[in-house]
Amino acid sequence: MGIAQNVIFGLITGSYIAIAAVGFTLIYGLINMINFAYGEYITIGGYVGFVLASVADLQIPLVIVLAVPLTAVIGWTLSRAFFTPIRETGPIPLLLTSIGLGLILRNGVRMVAGAKRRFFEFQQATVFQFDVLGGLQFNTSSLSVFAVAVAVFVLVHVLLTRTRTGIAMRAMGDDETLAEVAGIDTSTIRSRVWLLASGLAGLAGVLLGVQNSVGPFLGYDQLLVVLAAAVLGGAGSAYGAIVGAYILGIAMALTVGILPTWASEFGTTVAFVVLIGVLLVRPEGIAGKEVRRA
Amino acid sequence: MSLDAITSLNPTDSDSGMLWLGVVLSLVGAVIAVSPVPLVVPNQSLVFFEVGITFLLWGLLVLGLNLQYGFTGLVNFGHVAFFAVGAYATAMLTATETFKGIALGLPWPVGVAASVIVASLLGGLIGLTTLRLREDFLAVATLATAEIVHRLLSSFPSVTGGSVGLTGIPQPIFDLTGQSPNTSMLATAVVFAGVLAVFYALLVRITDAPYGRVLRAIRADDLVTKSLGKDVFQYRMQSFVLGAALAGLAGSLFSLYNGAVSPGFFTLNVTVLVWVGMLVGGPGNHRGVLGGLAFILGFRLLTRFANSAMSSVAIDFASLRLVVVGALLVAIVRYRPQGLWGNADELGVNRE
Numbered sequence: 001m002g003i004a005q006n007v008i009f010g011l012i013t014g015s016y017i018a019i020a021a022v023g024f025t026l027i028y029g030l031i032n033m034i035n036f037a038y039g040e041y042i043t044i045g046g047y048v049g050f051v052l053a054s055v056a057d058l059q060i061p062l063v064i065v066l067a068v069p070l071t072a073v074i075g076w077t078l079s080r081a082f083f084t085p086i087r088e089t090g091p092i093p094l095l096l097t098s099i100g101l102g103l104i105l106r107n108g109v110r111m112v113a114g115a116k117r118r119f120f121e122f123q124q125a126t127v128f129q130f131d132v133l134g135g136l137q138f139n140t141s142s143l144s145v146f147a148v149a150v151a152v153f154v155l156v157h158v159l160l161t162r163t164r165t166g167i168a169m170r171a172m173g174d175d176e177t178l179a180e181v182a183g184i185d186t187s188t189i190r191s192r193v194w195l196l197a198s199g200l201a202g203l204a205g206v207l208l209g210v211q212n213s214v215g216p217f218l219g220y221d222q223l224l225v226v227l228a229a230a231v232l233g234g235a236g237s238a239y240g241a242i243v244g245a246y247i248l249g250i251a252m253a254l255t256v257g258i259l260p261t262w263a264s265e266f267g268t269t270v271a272f273v274v275l276i277g278v279l280l281v282r283p284e285g286i287a288g289k290e291v292r293r294a
Numbered sequence: 295m296s297l298d299a300i301t302s303l304n305p306t307d308s309d310s311g312m313l314w315l316g317v318v319l320s321l322v323g324a325v326i327a328v329s330p331v332p333l334v335v336p337n338q339s340l341v342f343f344e345v346g347i348t349f350l351l352w353g354l355l356v357l358g359l360n361l362q363y364g365f366t367g368l369v370n371f372g373h374v375a376f377f378a379v380g381a382y383a384t385a386m387l388t389a390t391e392t393f394k395g396i397a398l399g400l401p402w403p404v405g406v407a408a409s410v411i412v413a414s415l416l417g418g419l420i421g422l423t424t425l426r427l428r429e430d431f432l433a434v435a436t437l438a439t440a441e442i443v444h445r446l447l448s449s450f451p452s453v454t455g456g457s458v459g460l461t462g463i464p465q466p467i468f469d470l471t472g473q474s475p476n477t478s479m480l481a482t483a484v485v486f487a488g489v490l491a492v493f494y495a496l497l498v499r500i501t502d503a504p505y506g507r508v509l510r511a512i513r514a515d516d517l518v519t520k521s522l523g524k525d526v527f528q529y530r531m532q533s534f535v536l537g538a539a540l541a542g543l544a545g546s547l548f549s550l551y552n553g554a555v556s557p558g559f560f561t562l563n564v565t566v567l568v569w570v571g572m573l574v575g576g577p578g579n580h581r582g583v584l585g586g587l588a589f590i591l592g593f594r595l596l597t598r599f600a601n602s603a604m605s606s607v608a609i610d611f612a613s614l615r616l617v618v619v620g621a622l623l624v625a626i627v628r629y630r631p632q633g634l635w636g637n638a639d640e641l642g643v644n645r646e
Contacts, residue, residue: 034430086628091430092369093627096573099371100627103566103620107613115610224441227434269445272438279435280423 005136006257007250012142014249015149016204016211020222021229021241022156023200029173029236030193033083033094038226040105041078041198042219045071045205047113050214053120060120060210064148067206068199075198076191078105102220110216117213145207152203153242156196160238165192173236225252225268228275234285243286248274312498316491323485326477327470335476343479345595347551349588350486354544355568356587357490357497357580358537364577364636365501366533367513369429372420372436373568375443376538378560379416380409380545382447385460385555392462395455402464406546413542417535425530440565447557459556463549482551489547493540498580509533510578563616567594570623576636585635590619 020042027035049067052058058066082101086093160166168189171179180186201219208218229248233240251274252267259266278285335343355373362368384405389397416439424435448457455461467485471478500506511519512526520526549555567590575586594615601611632638 034434082624089631091428093631095369095430095433096569096627097624099566099569100620100623103623104617107616107620110613111610111617224438228438231431231434266445266449269442269449272442275438276423276435276442279427279431283427283431 002136003254003257006253008136009257010250010253011246012145012249013253014246015145016208017222017225017229017249018242018245019149019152019200019207020204020219020226021233021245022153022238023197023204024226025230025233025236025238025241026169026193026197026200028230029238030169031083031190033091033098034227035083036095036098036223037078037082037102037105038098038197038201039219039221039223040102040109041071041075041201042205042208042222043106043109043214043216044074044219045202046209046214046218047109047205048074048202049206049209050118050120053210054118064203064206068202071202071205072195072199075201076194079194079198080191106216106220113216115216117215119213120210141211145211148203148207152200156238159196165189169193221268224275225271228271228278231275231283232278232285237285240286312491312495316488316493316495318488319491320485320488323467323481323483323488324470326484327467327481335480337476340476340479341595341598343483345591346483347479347486349591350483350490351544351548351551352564352568352571352587352591353490353584354493354540354547355564356572356575356583357493358540358544359568359572360577360580360583361497361501361509361533361540362537364572364579364583365506365509365513366530367429368425368530368534368537369433370436370534370537371433371565371569372438372440372443373537373541374560374562374564375436375440376413376417376541377545377548377564378440378443378447378557380413380542381549381555381560382454382460382545383409383412383542384546384549385463386454388464388549389460389462390464392455392460393458394451395460396453397460397462402466402550405549406543409542409546409549410539411542413545414535414539417538418531420538421531421534425527425534437562440562444557444560444562447560455556457557459554459558461554463553463555465553466550468551468553486547486551494580494584501580566619566623567591570619570626572633573623573626574633576633578637579633579635582633582635586633589634590622593618 020038023041024035024038027033027038045067048070049063052063052066053060078101082097083094086097158166160170168179168184169192171182171184172186172189176186179189204222205214205219208214208222225248226245229245230241231244232247233242233244248271252270255270256267355377358376359370359373362370384402386396387398387400387408388402388405389395390399391397420436420439424432427435447454447459450456451458465478467482468475468478471481501509508519508524508529511522512524512529516526548559552559568587571587571590572583573586574589575584576582597611597615597618626633
């Protein structure tokens with residue numbers, strides 16, 4: 001397969017990662033925590049989508065429209081129950097709590113839904129073949145993943161730059177105390193950050209589930225890649241996360257495309273190596289703020 | 295965190311006698327191993343020995359982690375990587391024959407030394423890259439490292455034996471006891487208890503010394519410590535590498551006891567269980583973290599019995615167990631952040 005075909009795969013993989021990474025990085029930048037349970041929010045989104053599609057027998061677009069707000073509310077509720085009470089204790093207790101929550105959710109899902117992978121039942125997408133650049137292939141569903149991702153980025157951009165909530169979020173990210181003094185109700189804004197970030201995780205989960213399958217480790221398997229994208233982009237920057245996710249997606253696809261088949265697992269290993277490399281060379285990432293110790 | 299808490303050491307641990315106890319235990323273990331009189335423990339109790347040996351090996355992990363986190367405030371979430379690297383270093387150097395992978399057949403002491411060195415080097419490498427970062431980024435980097443190590447272990451069958459792992463590793467204690475599994479378990483447990491006691495004593499000495507006071511001060515406030523003229527990075531690095539080296543040693547001992555290694559022994563769950571053990575016991579208290587580890591391993595043992603007693607009930611026990619571990623982690627962080635035996639004042643976890 002040619003390089004161009006791998007770049008296309010990379011763009012599609014990058015789309016899932018980017019949607020999730022924007023949510024992850026919003027939590028990091030605005031709530032100031034690394035949420036290791038975020039992968040499980042993706043898993044929850046995938047299962048909510050699966051139930052809506054297979055049990056309620058809904059069409060995929062409707063599934064997405066319903067699953068995203070549902071996951072958003074679930075994620076918000078979890079944050080209220082687990083993170084809000086210890087918000088003042090600093091990043092490490094929050095991080096440890098998120099690891100505990102991740103264990104609870106991941107294994108809870110496994111107990112309820114079983115370990116086996118489940119496939120959405122829907123019409124197999126048509127495969128398009130293009131004659132440019134040596135016969136590129138893609139199908140409608142992966143094309144729509146890319147389209148949905150771009151739409152999401154535009155929406156997030158508009159939200160962050162044009163709405164009062166978004167502007168308040170950015171103010172809070174810059175300086176929480178100052179934002180509070182300026183009359184911003186930071187606790188409401190935090191709630192909205194949780195809703196937005198969890199909704200994005202839900203969307204990534206449904207898309208991943210539709211394209212592949214859902215299982216208890218759906219999101220957990222993506223977590224470190226999402227994290228790597230967020231760090232590469234500059235933790236805290238939504239735009240950086242998008243760029244980081246696409247760079248990683250393409251790098252992973254090219255690695256898998258170039259290496260022999262036995263090395264197919266190295267795709268994700270590349271992401272981790274990039275993660276550590278970035279932390280070494282430029283820990284503030286492409287577009288982030290200072291992260292070094294004082 | 296008050297200044298008093300840093301300056302007034304409040305020793306909850308003591309190393310008096312522990313060092314000697316360790317040496318004596320190691321010798322007793324060796325005597326049991328070579329003595330012609332077979333000391334037979336009942337077969338039913340072997341499961342306790344198995345868990346006990348896990349406790350003793352993971353005890354080295356938790357003591358190292360406690361030095362890193364409990365004393366220096368370094369959030370290492372890839373501790374299992376050092377354990378794994380130590381185990382594989384010994385395995386590859388000393389194994390005489392394996393199904394696949396490297397087997398050099400060198401004497402076992404070479405394997406032990408190499409494990410400690412390799413784990414220290416990996417610790418140094420990670421420390422070099424991440425100890426200057428904000429504390430939560432160390433967690434991210436170490437977690438990613440553990441994941442990379444785990445994948446590499448299963449991705450190169452010709453080197454590490456892939457997902458099957460390596461076998462044919464020498465088992466010095468088992469060999470000494472004349473191939474009796476029962477006596478070997480007993481001798482191993484006694485020797486490992488000796489090793490743990492020795493390192494317990496050494497760590498207590500380190501942390502009771504002025505050196506330990508500097509580490510605590512770094513944990514409490516690195517800026518103040520730096521302004522007092524201490525090279526904070528150096529201290530962090532030493533603490534991190536020492537913890538990594540201990541984990542490497544534990545890995546090596548695991549190889550030599552188990553006779554085989556595979557990636558399945560070195561999953562994220564090891565890191566999580568050791569962390570939860572430390573948090574339950576109370577970071578910063580050597581005796582406490584060992585108690586916490588005993589608690590968490592005891593819980594695992596109990597659920598194993600519960601599982602076999604209720605095998606007719608269709609519950610996924612492995613998952614349920616991890617749900618409970620997760621809940622325990624959440625609860626301890628929220629309701630008793632100093633753990634059962636930790637000093638809240640010293641850890642700076644008191645809320646205003």
